[in-house]
């Protein structure tokens with residue numbers, strides 16, 4: 001009998017990882033602190049709990065998260081199977097009945113003959129054996145402390161309370177916006193999105209009334225003073241934003257020659273200039289509300305959000321300095337991280353990292369060569385982003401086409417281009433011989 005692999009955390013990443021290992025014939029001990037102890041965001045006793053929205057976002061191949069889902073689906077992901085079985089109508093998105101979904105994940109994991117569940121909080125990394133740590137963004141304090149001690153310095157854990165949403169450059173309507181810096185100082189680094197008085201008032205009213213994500217016990221309300229959510233600022237008065245993040249002073253619209261009534265500024269967020277953040281838009285709104293309200297800004301009507309704003313404690317590793325492309329600790333490869341703790345952001349991305357981490361570990365234990373998912377695949381792009389040593393100020397990231405290599409030829413229209421990127425990925429996946437029987441017939 002083989003030595004079991006210890007998987008810590010029965011969230012999306014941990015369940016996917018445990019299942020993939022077990023399906024490969026490797027025994028697993030899955031250690032989960034529920035139901036004895038729960039993070040402030042978890043409420044159910046079930047595994048695979050969706051802590052907020054019940055949507056796994058777009059299910060369209062023109063969208064990068066749609067591609068990531070399709071890759072996982074075709075490679076036999078447990079989480080995708082359960083999500084597909086329990087989907088609820090949600091247009092082009094994959095939304096699920098959250099309880100039925102979590103019950104299905106729990107049943108599959110608990111009934112697998114090679115998975116043993118051990119309840120109770122893990123307070124330190126096991127000293128021996130193969131381990132996958134998938135304890136999520138709210139990893140319990142004792143274990144978080146142990147990880148920080150074991151991998152000190154540049155590989156310590158990060159904590160942050162606020163982040164503004166990110167959008168792709170190509171989804172910004174540059175017929176409406178323009179590049180400039182305030183008072184034309186320095187280089188024209190900002191994208192300026194103008195609003196007329198009428199547009200501003202509509203935006204302001206919707207922002208004031210928009211739905212906030214539930215406040216959990218772990219959030220420090222004092223942070224709001226130092227880093228105030230844009231909706232909290234808006235509620236202080238009709239004009240408050242015009243003296244804050246939407247200040248138009250020194251920003252003359254080249255189309256009119258005048259300063260607009262209000263201006264939202266976007267700042268480049270990556271070296272390549274493919275992603276921009278909404279300056280001063282740290283927010284606590286739910287993700288659907290962010291999309292609805294921020295899309296009222298004329299230049300952002302079609303904006304593609306690659307990460308929504310968040311305001312909560314988030315524990316993630318400085319993965320570019322710690323992990324390799326298989327999510328293994330470079331200096332101690334028996335320890336593997338998976339899920340949101342690695343800096344991937346979102347339900348599907350967490351699942352994907354659990355899948356890749358387990359697949360590679362299983363292959364290693366079987367004496368096989370790893371599968372290097374190429375950057376053209378969503379699975380590969382995510383793993384390579386997280387382990388890219390040249391990324392200096394590492395920030396959690398949703399999957400997006402901006403972190404995949406371009407097509408190398410012109411395709412007219414964004415949807416067509418994205419569809420071609422997805423097609424390319426699925427063809428590459430179909431050609432990966434190492435995947436063998438894992439590939440379904442239609443790949």
Ligand SMILES: Cc1cc2nc3c(=O)[nH]c(=O)nc-3n(C[C@H](O)[C@H](O)[C@H](O)COP(=O)(O)OP(=O)(O)OC[C@H]3O[C@@H](n4cnc5c(N)ncnc54)[C@H](O)[C@@H]3O)c2cc1C
Pocket residue numbers: 008009010011012013014031032033034037038039041042049050051052053054120121122123134135136137138139140143216287312338339340341345346347348350351
């Ligand atoms: C408040 C909040 C809202 C969010 N909203 C969304 C959203 O709407 N959409 C989206 O895509 N993503 C959202 N996210 C991100 C989301 O957390 C991740 O996408 C996903 O749940 C992470 O999966 P995971 O498996 O890494 O961790 P989790 O799903 O958090 O699972 C971690 C598991 O580890 C267990 N655990 C923790 N510490 C220990 C320990 N020491 N010992 C034993 N067990 C332990 C936990 O009980 C939990 O079961 C949100 C995150 C937060 C915090």
